[in-house]
Amino acid sequence: MAVVKQKVAILGAGSWATALAVLLAGKGIPVDMWSRRAGLAAQINAEGQNSRYLPGVSLPPNVRVTPDLPAVVKNARAVIFSVPSHAFREVLRASLPHLPARALLINAAKGIEEDSLLTLSRVFAAEAGEEETNRYVVLSGPSHAEEVGRGIPTAVVVAGRDMAAAEAAQDLFMTGNFRVYTNPDVAGVELGGALKNIIALGTGIADGLGFGDNTKAALMTRGLAEITRLGLAMGANPLTFAGLAGVGDLIVTCTSMHSRNRRAGIEIGRGKSLSEAVASVQMVVEGVRTTRAAYRLAARYQVEMPITEQMYRVLFEGLPPREAVVNLMSRGRRREMEEVALAAALWREKNCK
Ligand SMILES: NC(=O)C1=CN([C@@H]2O[C@H](COP(=O)(O)OP(=O)(O)OC[C@H]3O[C@@H](n4cnc5c(N)ncnc54)[C@H](OP(=O)(O)O)[C@@H]3O)[C@@H](O)[C@H]2O)C=CC1
Numbered sequence: 007m008a009v010v011k012q013k014v015a016i017l018g019a020g021s022w023a024t025a026l027a028v029l030l031a032g033k034g035i036p037v038d039m040w041s042r043r044a045g046l047a048a049q050i051n052a053e054g055q056n057s058r059y060l061p062g063v064s065l066p067p068n069v070r071v072t073p074d075l076p077a078v079v080k081n082a083r084a085v086i087f088s089v090p091s092h093a094f095r096e097v098l099r100a101s102l103p104h105l106p107a108r109a110l111l112i113n114a115a116k117g118i119e120e121d122s123l124l125t126l127s128r129v130f131a132a133e134a135g136e137e138e139t140n141r142y143v144v145l146s147g148p149s150h151a152e153e154v155g156r157g158i159p160t161a162v163v164v165a166g167r168d169m170a171a172a173e174a175a176q177d178l179f180m181t182g183n184f185r186v187y188t189n190p191d192v193a194g195v196e197l198g199g200a201l202k203n204i205i206a207l208g209t210g211i212a213d214g215l216g217f218g219d220n221t222k223a224a225l226m227t228r229g230l231a232e233i234t235r236l237g238l239a240m241g242a243n244p245l246t247f248a249g250l251a252g253v254g255d256l257i258v259t260c261t262s263m264h265s266r267n268r269r270a271g272i273e274i275g276r277g278k279s280l281s282e283a284v285a286s287v288q289m290v291v292e293g294v295r296t297t298r299a300a301y302r303l304a305a306r307y308q309v310e311m312p313i314t315e316q317m318y319r320v321l322f323e324g325l326p327p328r329e330a331v332v333n334l335m336s337r338g339r340r341r342e343m344e345e346v347a348l349a350a351a352l353w354r355e356k357n358c359k
């Protein structure tokens with residue numbers, strides 16, 4: 007007798023939600039996906055694909071899309087939040103009264119809440135209660151929806167405070183083409199996924215200005231240094247930034263034409279305004295809000311983040327991108343490793359007794 011698998015709910019019906027639905031449905035798992043727009047839900051069901059967000063990828067028949075949030079989460083064994091980070095609190099609040107008591111809760115968004123400066127796991131704890139955080143995990147790592155939707159080999163990471171929950175998510179997603187690692191460092195995995203978007207906007211701008219691969223490598227490497235500095239100050243393990251959620255996602259987002267952050271950056275480098283660049287992408291560009299959040303976090307934690315600072319000035323204060331490059335290149339002399347090494351040693355002292 008065939009075993010009927012318990013369904014998974016996905017909240018959001020954008021590009022990443024759709025790719026994850028295809029992945030899970032391909033494992034024989036029934037997937038209910040929630041769109042806030044009844045018209046889009048009906049269109050996706052009728053066409054058998056999400057032509058607005060992930061054109062050309064067929065949805066298996068065991069994926070259904072509906073605007074009925076309580077029905078989507080009802081009896082789900084896992085609920086995946088796949089809306090942009092600025093919508094996470096609102097969607098979480100709407101779903102909380104309906105969430106099955108033991109369902110695994112997975113967040114796939116990559117951002118920081120702008121007003122509160124909270125990472126999304128802290129938003130979750132504030133809304134759902136600290137006692138619920140044991141069943142909450144974050145999914146991150148280098149994974150463009152366009153490639154996951156086509157079954158292209160990909161490796162990601164799941165972080166959870168409770169490793170049993172992280173391992174449950176690992177088992178849920180793992181396929182021959184989608185390899186999932188676990189990591190107990192929730193803050194590091196969240197911050198890596200969010201902060202790399204600032205650097206991807208920056209490398210996009212450099213490409214739009216006509217600079218070369220050297221510039222890109224410099225921005226990525228020094229970007230990782232400042233991501234690590236802020237992460238350390240916020241309690242993350244520095245080694246997490248050497249992993250999939252750190253350098254892994256930085257590589258893919260800074261170099262791929264699938265990246266919406268990079269594409270928006272290219273348009274800015276070519277002379278478009280921020281709003282024109284974001285509008286041209288037609289999907290979420292998380293790095294814009296994250297730049298504002300990280301700029302304030304750098305001040306709060308007194309961490310030097312020169313690339314983030316220049317990105318802030320370009321995006322929100324009208325600094326011409328070429329001047330931002332001059333500002334970065336004319337900074338005083340530095341030793342490459344000193345502060346990160348010092349901070350990492352302090353972290354080890356505190357955490358590895
Ligand atoms: N795309 C990718 O390759 C990856 C994305 N991510 C992350 O996943 C998250 C979602 O991104 P992605 O799917 O790409 O974004 P998209 O722009 O493709 O889709 C966004 C989805 O969220 C919905 N949405 C937006 N605002 C709200 C709201 N206030 N309430 C309810 N639903 C809302 C949109 O609905 P509507 O159509 O009605 O606006 C749409 O379904 C982001 O944090 C992103 O960084 C992570 C890994 C890979």
Ligand SMILES: O=C(CO)COP(=O)(O)O
Nearest residue numbers: 147148149150265266267
């Ligand atoms: O996080 C992503 C890939 O890992 C998606 O990046 P973009 O939001 O820039 O498309």
